[in-house]
Amino acid sequence: MQRSPGVLTSSFLLGLVSLVGASSLQVGPAAAQSSLFKPTSTRPAASSAAVGSSTSVPYGWLDFCHRRPKECKVPTLPAASIRLTAQNMNILKRINRTANRSIKPVSNYDHWGTMMDHWDYPTDGKGDCKIYALYKRKLLQDAGFPRQALLMTVVRDLHNEGHTILTVKTDKGDFVLDNLVDEIRPWNATGYYFLKRQSQQNPNVWVSLNQRGGTAKRLSPSS
Numbered sequence: 001m002q003r004s005p006g007v008l009t010s011s012f013l014l015g016l017v018s019l020v021g022a023s024s025l026q027v028g029p030a031a032a033q034s035s036l037f038k039p040t041s042t043r044p045a046a047s048s049a050a051v052g053s054s055t056s057v058p059y060g061w062l063d064f065c066h067r068r069p070k071e072c073k074v075p076t077l078p079a080a081s082i083r084l085t086a087q088n089m090n091i092l093k094r095i096n097r098t099a100n101r102s103i104k105p106v107s108n109y110d111h112w113g114t115m116m117d118h119w120d121y122p123t124d125g126k127g128d129c130k131i132y133a134l135y136k137r138k139l140l141q142d143a144g145f146p147r148q149a150l151l152m153t154v155v156r157d158l159h160n161e162g163h164t165i166l167t168v169k170t171d172k173g174d175f176v177l178d179n180l181v182d183e184i185r186p187w188n189a190t191g192y193y194f195l196k197r198q199s200q201q202n203p204n205v206w207v208s209l210n211q212r213g214g215t216a217k218r219l220s221p222s223s
Contacts, residue, residue, distance in 0.1 A: 047173025191216030
């Protein structure tokens with residue numbers, strides 16, 4: 001799923017990851033882990049999507065791992081969620097908006113010349129929903145957020161078309177970063193049908209969701 005074109009400069013894209021990592025959180029790795037997230041309890045929050053059994057891994061992720069093995073050869077870790085402080089929400093909002101405006105939307109076929117899903121980072125400043133979501137995941141990890149809370153997620157959008165977003169696990173429930181919407185929304189305020197997403201413990205394991213994410217609605221400014 002694409003988004004309206006934004007403004008893009010090559011120097012901006014090249015410096016974005018290092019800028020976010022350097023300026024968003026002025027803390028070291030240990031301090032970031034202490035302040036950003038906490039172990040997930042065995043009882044999920046009321047506003048978290050219920051997770052089912054293991055399911056098939058999207059071809060795009062398998063292909064991404066084949067081309068970028070260092071991104072996927074990672075240890076299994078305990079599930080974790082982010083503390084949704086005002087500071088952390090502001091970081092989520094800033095990265096969501098920045099990525100949405102810095103990538104030129106182009107379909108998978110027009111971009112890569114294939115109908116097979118191609119997942120990657122926006123190395124040329126262009127891409128579809130998978131590129132947006134992967135980029136946001138990378139920016140948030142570079143900013144110190146734990147990968148266990150940043151989950152690639154496959155849904156059906158409001159037009160029943162395949163779409164990929166980033167789910168962020170927090171102590172106040174599941175929130176969504178979406179290239180179609182600049183607001184950070186609870187998963188159950190999207191109206192999307194959630195199909196599957198990465199396991200928190202292992203990004204190479206995917207789990208089923210198979211549930212409707214409430215009714216699509218815009219959030220009030222106070223939200």
